Amino acid sequence: MFDIERWQEIFETLSKNKLRTFLTGLSVASGIFILVILLGFSSGIQNGVTSQFEKDATNSISVWTGVTTKEYKGLNPGRRIQLKNQDFNDIVTKYDDNLEYKSAFYTIWGGLVNYKNESGNYRIQGVMPDNQFIENADIHQGRFINHSDVVGNKKVAVIGNKLSVDLFKGDNPIGKDISLYGINFKVVGVFFDPGGERDESKVMMPITTAQKAFNGGNDIRSMMYTVKMSDNFDEAVKLSEQVSLGIENDIKTTHIIAPDDISAIRVNNTLEEARKIYSLVDTIKAVFWFVGIGTIIAGVVGVGNIMLIIVKERTKEIGIRKALGAEPMSIVGMILQESVFVTMFSGLFGLVAGLALLEFVGPLIESDFIKYPQVDFNTALSTVFVLVFAGAIAGFIPAYRAARIKPIDALRDE
Amino acid sequence: MIQIKDLHKSYHMGNNSLHVLKGINFDVKEGELVSIMGSSGSGKSTLLNILGMLDEADEGSYTLDTVPIKNLNEKIAANYRNKFLGFIFQSFNLINYKSALDNVALPLYYQGVARKERVERAMHYLDKVGLAPWSHHLPSELSGGQKQRVAIARALASDPKVLLADEPTGALDTKTSYEVMDLIQGINDEGKTILVVTHEHDIAQMTKRIVNLKDGVIIDDSFVEQVRASQYV
Ligand SMILES: Nc1ncnc2c1ncn2[C@@H]1O[C@H](COP(=O)(O)OP(=O)(O)OP(=O)(O)O)[C@@H](O)[C@H]1O
Ligand SMILES: [Mg+2]
Numbered sequence: 001m002f003d004i005e006r007w008q009e010i011f012e013t014l015s016k017n018k019l020r021t022f023l024t025g026l027s028v029a030s031g032i033f034i035l036v037i038l039l040g041f042s043s044g045i046q047n048g049v050t051s052q053f054e055k056d057a058t059n060s061i062s063v064w065t066g067v068t069t070k071e072y073k074g075l076n077p078g079r080r081i082q083l084k085n086q087d088f089n090d091i092v093t094k095y096d097d098n099l100e101y102k103s104a105f106y107t108i109w110g111g112l113v114n115y116k117n118e119s120g121n122y123r124i125q126g127v128m129p130d131n132q133f134i135e136n137a138d139i140h141q142g143r144f145i146n147h148s149d150v151v152g153n154k155k156v157a158v159i160g161n162k163l164s165v166d167l168f169k170g171d172n173p174i175g176k177d178i179s180l181y182g183i184n185f186k187v188v189g190v191f192f193d194p195g196g197e198r199d200e201s202k203v204m205m206p207i208t209t210a211q212k213a214f215n216g217g218n219d220i221r222s223m224m225y226t227v228k229m230s231d232n233f234d235e236a237v238k239l240s241e242q243v244s245l246g247i248e249n250d251i252k253t254t255h256i257i258a259p260d261d262i263s264a265i266r267v268n269n270t271l272e273e274a275r276k277i278y279s280l281v282d283t284i285k286a287v288f289w290f291v292g293i294g295t296i297i298a299g300v301v302g303v304g305n306i307m308l309i310i311v312k313e314r315t316k317e318i319g320i321r322k323a324l325g326a327e328p329m330s331i332v333g334m335i336l337q338e339s340v341f342v343t344m345f346s347g348l349f350g351l352v353a354g355l356a357l358l359e360f361v362g363p364l365i366e367s368d369f370i371k372y373p374q375v376d377f378n379t380a381l382s383t384v385f386v387l388v389f390a391g392a393i394a395g396f397i398p399a400y401r402a403a404r405i406k407p408i409d410a411l412r413d414e
Numbered sequence: 415m416i417q418i419k420d421l422h423k424s425y426h427m428g429n430n431s432l433h434v435l436k437g438i439n440f441d442v443k444e445g446e447l448v449s450i451m452g453s454s455g456s457g458k459s460t461l462l463n464i465l466g467m468l469d470e471a472d473e474g475s476y477t478l479d480t481v482p483i484k485n486l487n488e489k490i491a492a493n494y495r496n497k498f499l500g501f502i503f504q505s506f507n508l509i510n511y512k513s514a515l516d517n518v519a520l521p522l523y524y525q526g527v528a529r530k531e532r533v534e535r536a537m538h539y540l541d542k543v544g545l546a547p548w549s550h551h552l553p554s555e556l557s558g559g560q561k562q563r564v565a566i567a568r569a570l571a572s573d574p575k576v577l578l579a580d581e582p583t584g585a586l587d588t589k590t591s592y593e594v595m596d597l598i599q600g601i602n603d604e605g606k607t608i609l610v611v612t613h614e615h616d617i618a619q620m621t622k623r624i625v626n627l628k629d630g631v632i633i634d635d636s637f638v639e640q641v642r643a644s645q646y647v
Pocket of ligand 1: 455460
């Protein structure tokens with residue numbers, strides 16, 4: 001294998017048969033190229049989907065209400081269902097074993113927020129301390145709303161980074177007062193949210209404060225819970241489904257809603273959603289691998305085929321070489337080494353071309369569902385080695401054929 | 415140099431078998447220039463292939479330069495061919511993508527000679543056949559006579575004990591044939607043992623001994639007065 005004279009002889013043969021070498025290499029290079037692109041995009045899709053879910057906890061159950069559409073127990077349709085503190089507390093008590101974080105919300109969709117001369121419209125949300133984890137809010141400065149804020153309905157606020165940038169223009173917002181409809185709130189924290197700007201342009205305050213300040217009484221707009229995760233994903237999905245269903249039924253009972261009324265109350269279970277999307281991603285990945293491996297097999301068969309044709313075409317040459325003293329093993333080595341060299345070289349070429357394309361085109365892709373398409377270099381490299389190995393196997397049958405060529409048969413004049 | 419005794423060879427095709435060589439006995443001494451003649455199908459090429467270890471006899475013994483040639487496997491046969499024999503074919507059998515020089519150097523590659531020495535020795539033999547200026551040309555850029563001279567240089571390159579030529583002038587016109595025979599005579603003059611299969615009487619007359627084959631047996635084996643090819647060129 002490492003005989004330098006042998007390599008010289010092979011380079012000479014390859015370089016003097018450029019078209020043939022090029023065609024053999026092309027099938028391998030394009031095979032690897034396609035595989036790299038496919039793997040890149042499958043990881044891109046995975047990254048995209050994962051980052052979509054990073055916005056919020058993936059195991060959350062959210063509950064909000066609307067208007068009834070069905071008559072039930074003498075009550076007319078068109079009735080607005082209003083959740084109360086009691087609903088939230090009942091659910092917490094009943095499902096305590098299965099719930100990890102819980103928060104009720106009192107939301108004002110567009111509220112005017114002032115700081116000195118700056119002002120803007122932002123979402124204002126009364127929340128509970130657990131919401132920090134439900135929304136994956138990342139405290140950048142200060143702290144989040146805590147239990148004593150809620151109990152004492154303190155006039156404190158945690159603002160998103162967008163507000164900090166818009167209103168404070170680089171000043172440190174902590175300890176400063178912002179005013180909402182003429183009421184002052186002291187900023188105690190600034191947060192980042194993986195959900196991006198939209199989730200960072202809001203003000204959060206204790207729910208009790210929000211209810212008092214904006215005449216909410218005992219009303220709550222929505223509630224969110226996260227389900228305790230078990231190690232088994234399927235079990236977690238099942239549990240979270242059961243809890244969602246239980247919550248839905250409980251609220252339907254207390255608020256006298258027809259069991260089949262789907263617009264009066266909505267319970268959304270992200271884990272179930274996540275499961276569907278992840279299984280879709282898995283399917284996409286499997287399909288890409290399938291196509292990729294198919295491409296490689298096609299490439300290998302292609303190389304084997306081309307090598308067979310080459311051997312056939314070179315029958316006379318091989319006969320001459322044998323007549324001049326080439327041993328069968330040296331012929332086998334020659335064909336195998338050629339096949340391995342060509343697959344390796346063009347495989348690496350396809351790999352580099354594919355990686356380069358991902359590198360340059362990847363960042364240009366503007367889709368929420370494809371992010372950073374890339375291939376882990378080790379995966380790619382091991383693919384090339386698998387290919388080289390396969391190339392050797394592909395070269396083996398032709399090499400064996402070549403070794404069996406009898407010089408008198410090869411040299412007999414037609 | 416060559417001793418063969420009672421050599422038999424049959425070809426089998428399905429149920430038919432064709433007895434081609436029916437007991438050949440003959441000796442060739444070092445430095446002889448022998449032509450083998452006979453009508454088409456008389457077994458000339460078959461005999462030459464056995465002498466060239468490209469094929470094996472069914473029966474009989476063959477000794478080349480005191481080495482008994484028997485129980486050959488492919489590897490041993492390849493080594494013997496490389497060390498002992500040089501081939502010249504009717505259709506030249508040059509490798510078409512290699513230059514004249516590389517073609518001549520090929521047997522040396524299989525002898526394990528280093529590249530630099532290969533090139534030097536190949537160049538020497540190309541010069542000997544008068545083709546030094548053509549060393550970097552491909553076979554397709556050479557005339558028939560030139561191709562056969564490259565093939566002769568290649569056969570000589572490994573300095574074999576015996577040259578075997580199967581109708582070396584079969585694809586050439588008369589004038590070119592004589593040029594090639596002149597070259598072969600020159601090589602023989604330097605002491606090389608050469609066997610030439612031919613159809614043509616004038617070519618046979620340029621050797622020193624004519625062996626006549628018919629239906630697989632030697633019917634005549636006689637020394638002749640050698641006609642020098644140089645007088646025609
Ligand atoms: N591989 C083979 N299989 C079967 N028969 C063969 C084979 N090689 C040669 N023969 C037959 O053996 C006989 C002798 O063939 P050979 O080639 O030795 O003749 P030749 O004297 O060289 O003839 P020519 O002058 O036409 O070259 C022929 O009848 C030929 O058909
Ligand atoms: Mg013949």
